[in-house]
Amino acid sequence: MIESIISKSLSVTEVLNQILNAGFASGGSFAIWRKPKSNTLELIFDGQETPKKVNLQLEELEAGFIVHPFEDQEDKQAFFIQATHYWNWKLDQQIQKEDLPEWTKVATDISHQEYLKSVQRINVLSNSYPKNKDGESQEHFIELVEKSIQSIQDGYLEKVVPARTKSFEIPENFDLAIAIKNLLHSSPNSFVNFFHIPKIGTWMGASPEVLIETKGDEFYTMSLAGTQAAKGENPLKTAAWTQKEIEEQALVCRYIVDCFKRIRLREYEEHGPKTVMAGSLLHLRSDFRVNMKTTNFPQLGSIMLELLHPTSAVCGMPRKEAHDFLKKFEGFDRSFYAGFIGPVNIQDETSIFVNLRTASFQDGKVTLYAGAGVTEESDPQKEWEETEMKCEIIGKFIQKSQA
Incomplete structure (x- = not known):
């Protein structure tokens, strides 16, 4: 549980402010994260101003944080924040300023207003990324869902996951640490x-979806699909799923199993589906585990990463046809939305997540991203409402987090 700390100890907000100030002041790259069901805040810092790129052989990488866009890069590489400095802190543990690592203290004298200005001046995307065209239009999204349904009825696709954006000005007194x-x-x-x-x-x-995870000899991935609002006192017990949502989740499961078959991997555990909660939403999830030692697949993390991305949960099925459909009709560049991110080889663990429930900051604006799984039974208006719910998860914290 996150609590403010007593006198002379730093609050969580004060710790985050110190880290963020130092990161922006350095001119380099940095990442902050907390894994699901964990109470440990982790961060890495790389002071190099020139972004680093790496190949996707995870087992051979140094410790760091990987960032890969939805679309594959021409060089088949991902951006990488190297863990030149690493630190972790249990969020319920009392901490004083002198307990912070030295490299986080370089920005002590930056005023809060100067810090906010630095956040608002952030230039998110390089010039190589085109501006969004139709990402924010409700009319365009509804038409896109209708085209998706038609393509499914015509037998071209089984499922497709169109996405959209939603942008607004960064609030004047927005506080990133509080958010x-x-x-x-x-x-x-x-x-x-x-x-x-x-x-x-x-x-x-705040992504709910693991893409691949390795810890010791164990490999893990999940099938996550279907979305509804969490309602009532015990939403996990009262949730009711439609046939459309059950089939949507089953398609993702089938794709994972097909990937195992392609590499002739037959020994795996599958559990689920079960209802899980992520923020204010419910999803259907199945879990898959493999012992990499007994199956003689020491590089299963890298192999499955290549096979799974982009998953049918963020793209569709068949994957190539769904991807081509989105590239032709979606109307905007997803950038890092529905790509993958996460710590690599940090304390002998690699945890890569699909970049969902996410927001980017650029030139004083915030852009939210959300998608919806479309099958033959989809209702275009309901799919729009689902994306509104997903945008709200991150959007409300930015709009209401003020100093």
């Missing part, structure tokens, strides 16, 4: 994260 603290408190089952790569991207989010 992150509130997100940590409200999303205990999500991967709460913030990362900044100069001239490339500045994003925050």
Whole structure:
């Protein structure tokens, strides 16, 4: 549980402010995160001003934080924040200023107003990314869902996941540290994260979806699909799923199993589906585990990362046809939305998440991203309402987090 600390100890907000001030003042890249169901805040800092890129052989990488957009890069690489400095802190542990690592103390004299200005001046995307065209139009999204349904009825697709954006001005007194603290408190089952790569991207989010995870000899991935608002005193017990949502989740499961079959991996555990909560939303989830030692797949993390991204939960099925459909009709560049992010080889663990429930900061504006899984039974208006719910998860913390 996140609590403000007693006299002479720093509050969570004060710790985050110190970290953020130092990160922005350095001119380099940095990332802050807390894994699902964890009480430990982790951060890495790389003072190099030139962004680093790496190949996707996870097992060979140094400790760091990987950031990959939805679309594959021409060089088949991902952005990488190297863990030149690493620190972690249990959020309920009392801490004083002198307990912070030395490299976080460089920005002590930056005034709060100067810090806010630095946040609002953030230039998220390099010039290589085109501006969004139709991402914010409700009319365009409704038409896109209708085209998606038609393509499914015509037998071209089984499922497709169109996305949209929603932008607004950063509130005048917006406090990034408070926004992150509130997100940590409200999303205990999500991967709460913030990362900044100069001239490339500045994003925050609370993703509910693991793409791949390795710890020791164990590999883990999940199938996550279906969305509804959490309602009532015990939403996990009272949730009712439609046939459309059950089939949507089953398609994602089938895709994971197909990936195992492609690499002739037959020994795996599958559990689910079960209803899980992420913030104020409910989803259907199945879990998949593999012992990499007994199956003789020591590089299963990298192999499955290549096979799974982009998952059918953020793209559709068949994957190539769904991807081509979105590229032709979606009307905007997803950038890092529905890409993947996460710590690599930190304390012998790698945890890569699909970049969902996310927002980017650019030139004084915030852009929210959300998608909806479309099947033959989809209702275009309800899919729009689902994206509104998903945008609200992050948007409300930015709009209400003021100094």
